[in-house]
Amino acid sequence: MVMLPDTDWRRRAGLDALVEALGGGDEARFVGGAVRDALLGLPVADIDIATRHDPEEVTRRLRRAGIKAVPTGIAHGTITAVIESGPVEVTTLRRDVSTDGRHAIVAFTDDWREDAARRDFTMNALYADPATSEVFDYFGGFADLNARHMRFIGDPLQRIAEDHLRILRFFRFLARFGDTPDAEGLAACAARANDLMALSRERIRDELLKLLVARDAVRVVGLMLDHAILTPVVPEIDREGLTRLTALAGAESAQGIAPDPIRRLAVTLAPGTAAAVGARLKLSNAERKRLEAATLGAGDEGPQALAYRVGSESACDRLLIAGADARFLDDFAIPVLPVSGGALVSRGLTRGPEVARTLRAIEDRWIAAGFPDDATAILDDELRQALSRASIA
Known part of the structure; x- marks a missing residue:
């Protein structure tokens, strides 16, 4: 039997009271990322709870317990419970009624396996009993998690047809948690890559930026290029860009500087394309300016002079991309010219x-x-x- 570790997040203020209000046991279980990350020994940021109760009953139970209930996604069965330590999403067990690749119409159910079956990847379909810590695994997710194996639940083509964004999520989770992609899933992503064109630019942007800073981003971007995954939506990321990304990742690691998604996106793009890509992905104005500035080179005045002229953030980007040492900017406060x-x-x-x-x-x-x-x-x-x-x- 697999058991959920006793980690700090399980003692967050108000969480026990929330679980008690929902009934616990067979009525409410931790699910998804919190369970996955706890089993991997990683910090847990967000807590999600799945429950057999419908949204109206969830709301009644929370209010009766004095817990604020916010209907943040009522059509999909999600109520946000606001407890002392922060928000927790509580979602009724669901099954898909219809999907169009972007949105789903759902019906509520009381069947845990049916709820698990509509999720994307096996490692994300793990549930845990808050009281006993027992982990419920309906599709071999724990074995895949241990093997760092990225695998869709059921037929990959069907999962992708339900939500095209799962193509990018497959590679993002592979870059973050996986070592090997399931061959059938990889083939399905390659076959349906053009489906990404039906998604909003914002959804593509959000997944891409998260992917670029994941643990194994360089290798996975290479895999995506091998299978032409990005060609329909960001064809400006090419082999030369992968070479530059490899060098940048090495410089960030050697200098102890955290990877940054805008910096990494900038270095992957073919020359002269940053403005077009920034607009297409609907980056903010500040992000677009930074993206374009990152491609302009470091110049020859020195790190601190560059920081004075363009700002510390942009200077760090340019220095790292140029293979120069950005640590000269540590503790450097940009001075003010003492002349007017x-x-x-x-x-x-x-x-x-x-x-x-x-x-x-x-x-x-x-x-x-x-x-x-x-x-x-x-x-x-x-x-x-x-x-x-x-x-x-």
Whole structure:
């Protein structure tokens, strides 16, 4: 018998009261990511509970126990229980009535196996009794989890037809948890890759960005290229991009810098395509600017000068992509130029283009000198030259 480990998340404030309100045992069980991650010894962020009770009964039980109930996904049977330690999603057991690859119409059921059968992958269809810790496994998910084997529940083509996003989820979970993909599932993803074109750009973006920072992202992106998975939606990610991603991942690891999805996306894209991809994936304006900036190179002024000119985040991106050491930015606070245009005018320079020109020259020399606190000597020299130019003119 497989047992759920006694981990910290199970002692979160208010969780026992929530389980008691729902009845526990055969009425409510932990499900999905919390069970999977606990069995892997990983930190658990979100807790989900599956229950035989319909949403109305869940709401009644929670309110009777003094627990706030928010109907966040009532059409799909989900009530969010707000307890002291944070929200917990409580979802009624379901079966699919109809699907169109993007949305599903569901009916409620009291059959645990039927609920498990509509889930995507075997490792995500594990349930645990909150009281006894017994794990319920209807489709061999625990064995797959131990073997790090990514496998769809049932017929992969049917699972993909129900929700096309499962193609990208298959590879994201493989990159995060798996070592080997199920051959039948991989073949189904390759055969139905064009189905991704029916999805919203936002859903594609969210899965892709999560995938790019997963544990084994480099290998899995290579696998996706081998099977033309990304071609229908992000054809700009190519073999050269994979080579750059490999180098970037190595630099991040060597320097102890956490992987970043925008930085990694930037390095995978063919030159000149960042703007188009950012728009297609509906990145925020800030993310689009960062994506494009990451492709511009690190220049030759040095890490801190680059950070001063473009900001620490963008400088880190460019340095890592260039294979340079971004650790020079550790604890570097971007300084403020200790000279203003007003100071130049007060010392005799006429307002206008010459002020801006002189200020830029002072700034360039101040950066090259290593950002000294006192820029008086630089100011005096540049001001003298500016006044000389003005007198000649």
